[in-house]
Amino acid sequence: MTSQFSELLPRAVGELEERWRGRKYTALEVRDFCWKLKDRMRSRDATFRPRLDALLAEVAPDPAVIAFDIDEIVENHDEGENYRDTLEGAYNMLDRAAAVPKEYARLTKLIVSVVIEARAEAAKSEAIASYLGDWIAPATWAREGIEIPTAGSSKASRSKSSIKSSKPSTKSSAKQSSKSSNRAKRKRR
Secondary structure (H helix, E strand, C coil): CCCHHHHHHHHHHHHHHHHHHCCCCCHHHHHHHHHHHHHHCCHHHHHHHHHHHHHHHHHCCCHHHHHHHHHHHHHHHHCCCCHHHHHHHHHHHHHHHCCCHHHHHHHHHHHHHHHHHHHHHHHHCHHHHHHHHHHHCHHHHHCCCCCCCCCCCHHHHCCHHHCCCCCCCCCCHHHHHHHHHHHHHHHCC
16 A cells, blocks of 8 residues: 555655756755655655755755755754764765855864864763764864864863854744754654
């Protein structure tokens, strides 16, 4: 028995592609719709994944999508995501963010802030230091052109509150809760 979703999926993907090509949807709308479809897809719907992945790849370089993805990294970190996941996510965004100087600067601030925080925690626990490994080594980030201040430097006292989200702060808590659960679903993949 086929679900109603599976029956409507071919038309939904086709319309999404058509509206994106006709510029009737913004890059953020396409990204959001792709993720909603992917979240609901089952294994029998796998034939549509490549088309959705292709759409996601098309919208990925858009400055609004880059800003949104960085916002998610910042929010996940602020909500308690572990240092390693935050640093991996930020590292994976570096190439895309380089196309948007403002977002690249925001991303590098986040990296510096998280590395400083993580190094302080790693100094207290060998297990944390071992888990984080090279992610907290200044040399790792120097290869990417990012300077990590040493503990005695005045730059080392940055707090994570200095990294601002570019999203408006007037969201309702219901929307935030929904977005958090959507992010959690995407992270499980």
